[in-house]
Amino acid sequence: MKYIPDIIISDVMMPGLDGVECCRRLKSELQTSHIPVILLTACSLDEQRIQGYDGGADSYISKPFNSQLLLSRLRNLIANRRQLKQFFEDNQAIEKESISDLDKDFISRFKMLVEERMKDPNLNVENMGREMGMSRVQLYRKLKSLTNYSPNELLRQMRLKKSSFLLAASEMTVSEIAYEVGFTSPSYFTKCYKELFGESPTDFLKRKGG
Structure with a gap:
């Protein structure tokens, strides 16, 4: 332990x-x-x-x-x-791996927790662990072992993927979307978005509009 x-x-x-x-x-x-x-x-x-x-x-x-x-x-x-890190990119990938029902349930609960609390900019490893019934260190080690990502990295990825959906499917501004997915700084949101997707949110909206 x-x-x-x-x-x-x-x-x-x-x-x-x-x-x-x-x-x-x-x-x-x-x-x-x-x-x-x-x-x-x-x-x-x-x-x-x-x-x-x-x-x-x-x-x-x-x-x-x-x-x-x-x-x-x-x-x-x-x-x-x-x-198993593929699970966060493809829900079907988990079926190909030898993972217990306990761990499948754990990953599903973690994803559900993040989706429910994503808008909260104060969501961190400490309170995520508390919600999952684990210490901060236990949550970090378990997620790192299962997915090769830290809790903070997973949280940021899920926020950015949600923002990508909102950019494509809503009429919200870049700043509104940044706050909606839990970023406190639109400029930092733009930086993270570009690192993951290779273009800025503004560039995406221009392509969408075109």
Whole structure:
């Protein structure tokens, strides 16, 4: 909970809490459900592996194992998690990834929160975390792990995408749209918009009018 690692490797056989139960608990907690888990086992029984996969394990490696195989599996699992950032650009992309229902619900709730509170210029990581039932650090680490973006970066992207829709579909001025999506400075809004879309809001309106 304190460090939110990129990945967890656990032996199945451990005193007290075994690896399968440890994995099950990690996958049922919102703060840790997104973290890939690899289980190491000396047992070749399919039944044990089924228990592990049912508990949310992402991969199994039999002991003794080749260290290069372990490193390769680690790289692949971490790379797969980074691809989830596409979700914020394409809602269908999430269906292609191995993401738990808990994490899908988390991302959907985060997007809904931002859409509802977008107009509030004081919306920040602290109060977003509070609304999501997490600390600021936990929210930052979970979103960064799932999407490769920080909460502030996601908030800004969603504000700018909403502004793009308003520019195209409404008769509001650039300043009105800037305030509508939570920017306190129209000039800073224009700067951010141009960085993301490659043209200023005014240029877009000229093209729209033409």
